[in-house]
Amino acid sequence: MSRFDRYLLSQLMMLFGFFALVLVSVYWVNRAVILFDRLIADGQPISTFFEFTILSLPAVIKLILPIATFAAATYVTNRLSTESELVVMQSTGFSPWRLGRPFLIFGLLVGAMMAALSLFLVPLSSTQLDQREREVAENATARLLTEGTFLEPSPGVVFYIREIDSSGVLSDVFLADHSNPDQTVTYTATEAYLIKSENGPKLIMVDGLAQVVQASDNRLFTTNFADFTYDISGFLSQGSNRRKTLERASTMELLTEGEELAALLNLPNGWIKAELHGRITQIFMCAIAAMVGFATLLLGGYSRFGVWQNIVYAFMILILLEGIRNGVTDPVRKDEGIWPLMYLPPAIGTAVVVGMLFSKTRTFRRRGVPA
Numbered sequence: 001m002s003r004f005d006r007y008l009l010s011q012l013m014m015l016f017g018f019f020a021l022v023l024v025s026v027y028w029v030n031r032a033v034i035l036f037d038r039l040i041a042d043g044q045p046i047s048t049f050f051e052f053t054i055l056s057l058p059a060v061i062k063l064i065l066p067i068a069t070f071a072a073a074t075y076v077t078n079r080l081s082t083e084s085e086l087v088v089m090q091s092t093g094f095s096p097w098r099l100g101r102p103f104l105i106f107g108l109l110v111g112a113m114m115a116a117l118s119l120f121l122v123p124l125s126s127t128q129l130d131q132r133e134r135e136v137a138e139n140a141t142a143r144l145l146t147e148g149t150f151l152e153p154s155p156g157v158v159f160y161i162r163e164i165d166s167s168g169v170l171s172d173v174f175l176a177d178h179s180n181p182d183q184t185v186t187y188t189a190t191e192a193y194l195i196k197s198e199n200g201p202k203l204i205m206v207d208g209l210a211q212v213v214q215a216s217d218n219r220l221f222t223t224n225f226a227d228f229t230y231d232i233s234g235f236l237s238q239g240s241n242r243r244k245t246l247e248r249a250s251t252m253e254l255l256t257e258g259e260e261l262a263a264l265l266n267l268p269n270g271w272i273k274a275e276l277h278g279r280i281t282q283i284f285m286c287a288i289a290a291m292v293g294f295a296t297l298l299l300g301g302y303s304r305f306g307v308w309q310n311i312v313y314a315f316m317i318l319i320l321l322e323g324i325r326n327g328v329t330d331p332v333r334k335d336e337g338i339w340p341l342m343y344l345p346p347a348i349g350t351a352v353v354v355g356m357l358f359s360k361t362r363t364f365r366r367r368g369v370p371a
Contacts, residue, residue, distance in 0.1 A: 004089065004094075004102070005101060005102040005105065008076065008080075008102035008103070008106075009102045009105060009106055011076050011079075012072050012073065012076050012102065012103070012106040012290075013072075013106065013109075015071070015072040015075050015076060016068050016069060016071075016072035016106070016110065018072075019067075019068040019071040019072055019075075020061070020064060020065070020068040023064040023067060023068055024057070024060055024061060024064055027060050027063070027064065028053070028057075028060065031056065031060075032049075032053060035049065035052055035053070035056075036049055048132075048136065051132065052129065052132065052133075055125045055126075055128055055129040055132065056125070056129060057125075058117055058121040058122045058125045059122050059125065059126065061117060062114065062117040062118060062122050062282075065110060065113060065114050065117070065286055066114075066282075066285055066286055066289045066318075067289075069106075069107065069110045069286050069289045069290050069293075070289040070290065070292070070293045070314070070315075070318060071293075072106075072290075072293075073103055073106070073107075073289070073290040073291075073292075073293030073294050074293040074294075074296075074297060074311050074314060077103075077293065077294050077297040077298060078297060078307050078311075081297065081307065086099070086298070095361055096295075096298060096357045096360040096361050097357055097361065099294075099298065100291065100294055100295065100298075100357060103290050103291055103293075103294040104287065104290070104291060106290050107286055107287030107288070107289070107290035107291060108287055110286040110287070110290065111283045111284065111286040111287050112283075113286075114282055114283045114285075114286050115283045118279040118280075118282050118283065119251045119279055119280075120250075120251065122247075123247065123248055123249060123250045123251065124250070126247060126248045127248045127250075130248060146161070147161045147162060147163050147164045148161070148162065148163075153232070154179070155179065156177065156178040156179035156180075157175070157176070157177050157178070157179060158174075158175070158176040158178075159173075159174070159175050159176075160173070160174040160175075161173055161174075161192075168193070168194070169191055169192075169193065170191065170192040170193065170194070171190070171191060172188075172189075172190065173187070173188065173189045173191070173192040173203075173205055173208070174186075174187070174188055175187040175188075175203075175205075175230065181215065182214070182215050182216070183212055183213060183214050183215060184212070184213045184215070185210065185211070185212050185213075186210070186211045186212075186213075187205060187208060187209070187210050187211075187228070187230065188208050188209050188211075189205035189206060189207060189208030189209075189228070190206060190207040190208065191205075191206045191207065192204060192205045192206065193206070194232075201232050202229050202230065202231055202232065203229070203230040203231075203232050204227060204228070204229050204230075205225070205227065205228045205229075205230065206226070206227050207225075207226060207227075208224075208225055208228060209222060209223070209224055209225070210222065210223045210224075210225060210228065245265055246261075246265060246267065246271060246272075246275050247275070249261055249275070251276070251279065254272055254275060254276040255276065258272040258273070258276070259272075268333060268334065268336070269336045270332055270333040270334055270335055270336040270339075271333050272336075273332055273333075273336045273339040273342075274329050274332040274333045274339070274342065277332075277339050277342035277343070278325075278329065278342060280342075281325065281342055281343060281345065281346055284343075284346035284349075285321070285325075285345065285346060285349070288318075288321065288345075288346055288349035288350065288353070289318060291349075291353040292314050292317050292318060292349060292352065292353060293311075293314050295352075295353045295356040295357055295360075296310050296311075296313055296314035296317065296356065297310045297311070297314070298356075298357075298360055299356045299359060299360050300313075317349075317352060321345045321348060321349050322345070324344060324345045324348065325342075325344075325345040328341040328342060328344055328345070329342070
């Protein structure tokens with residue numbers, strides 16, 4: 001690597017770190033306020049807040065990497081142009097292709113970071129974060145069991161315990177469920193026990209009475225029971241949808257156990273293909289973002305009005321590529337056989353960059369500058 005390449009690469013990496021730090025900080029502050037309020041309100045220690053923050057950082061960094069890459073590339077190219085460094089290098093015979101080499105190396109380095117995040121760290125951290133959220137939610141539900149107080153752990157649900165003894169037995173339990181507008185169910189029990197299961201916490205009521213009031217005719221039905229299990233996992237705010245569950249799957253599972261994973265999640269195989277190849281295309285998009293920022297500003301040349309127009313054009317190209325990526329995802333989900341469409345945005349981005357650099361090379365040749 002030449003001294004010029006090392007110089008540009010150091011500038012790119014320094015500014016990339018700056019922009020990445022700023023963007024992560026902005027996103028983290030907005031998220032941290034909500035997260036801090038929710039965890040502290042649930043009585044969690046400050047260590048849990050920092051743990052959740054660390055586990056959520058890989059997904060945040062993955063989100064801002066292409067933006068920081070583009071910002072660093074455009075800023076460095078603009079500075080080289082305004083300080084006439086590009087003019088000097090071009091006069092010495094550096095072609096657009098040669099000038100773009102350090103930008104390509106920079107994009108590949110960021111792409112390697114994206115590969116580590118997208119293929120390994122983000123699925124792993126998301127899985128761990130989901131597990132910790134479930135544990136914290138279960139602990140929060142357990143703290144809702146406060147004796148002598150009427151509580152509303154969920155909209156339409158009222159819960160009361162007269163006493164909790166040292167062994168964890170709940171005495172004289174009252175539970176009224178008004179969540180269904182068609183009927184109201186009231187449970188009373190002499191004793192109850194809170195247990196954990198794979199699907200969430202359960203409340204087992206012993207020696208009790210269930211009263212059901214139908215809203216249509218105001219009829220009351222009563223049932224005595226020796227024991228009854230009530231699922232209180234609905235009190236937890238852990239509703240995870242299919243997409244989030246798929247995003248938590250490891251890349252190795254997507255590669256080797258795609259059909260089994262699709263059957264488990266009750267999803268078409270196309271969703272597995274779209275998720276797998278979507279992670280891979282994100283790696284290429286980092287290099288594309290760097291090269292688009294460089295090539296667009298290089299093609300625009302110097303202007304006393306500034307380069308903001310060229311930056312807008314480059315940003316529009318990236319938005320267009322992102323729109324194409326979103327547009328091809330749904331067809332791939334419906335038909336797994338057309339998964340190569342997922343690589344259409346990187347291919348188009350590469351063609352655009354090559355076209356711009358080739359156009360600039362022809363300009364160099366017409367001016368008699370060797371390419």
